[in-house]
Amino acid sequence: VQTTIPQSISTSIAQMAGSQGNFAQQQPTQDPNQRFTVAVDGEPFIGSKDAPVTIVEFSDFQCPFCGRFYAQTEQTLLKKYEGKVRFVYRDFPLDSIHPYARGAAEAAQCAYEQGKFWEYHDLLFQNQQQLTKDDLLTYAKQLKLDEKAFQTCVDSGKYASTVNKDFQDGAALGINGTPTFFVNGRILIGA
Secondary structure, rough: OOOOOHHHHHHHHHHHHHHOOOOOOOOOOOOOOOOOOOOOOOOOOOOOOOOEEEEEEEEOOOOOOHHHHHHHHHHHHHHHHOOOOOEEEEEOOOOOOOOOOOHHHHHHHHHOOOOOOOOOHHHHHHOOOOOHHHHHHHHHHHHOOOOOHHHHHHHHHOOHHHHHHHHHHHHHHHOOOOOOEEOOOOEOOOO
């Protein structure tokens, strides 16, 4: 049963993405059954820590394909497999093409510190074209975060090393684009 659930979820992700329109094509891996060890400790997640399936998304808040996954697939997937999936978010800002992604990732970590990661995550994806520092502070206000603590956190670069570690971990796993998912360690590339 546990083997069937991850395969079913991987198939569902691919089908949902395929039925939603113009997505990047999924790149085949050399061995689709290869499993990777992906660290999740301390990372924001939705679902039960003891769920039989863990999906780790490496994402970029400015990436249009990540935005499409958020808008068209993520909630459907989480509802369909409620109680069976732990969905983990990790940062993979593509600095060369998304100049605001790293700042957004660090700000999301500051929101996580105040217990509002997922609400902040949602605002970032709903407003991908507005990710300047002023915009990031506006979203913190909307969520009624402690503004002074949030601004101090963002200004200090407190989570720069956390975001960089996510990026380095992703690069070590061979990631070169977003979104990239690991479903119980099996890689799935693309929205």
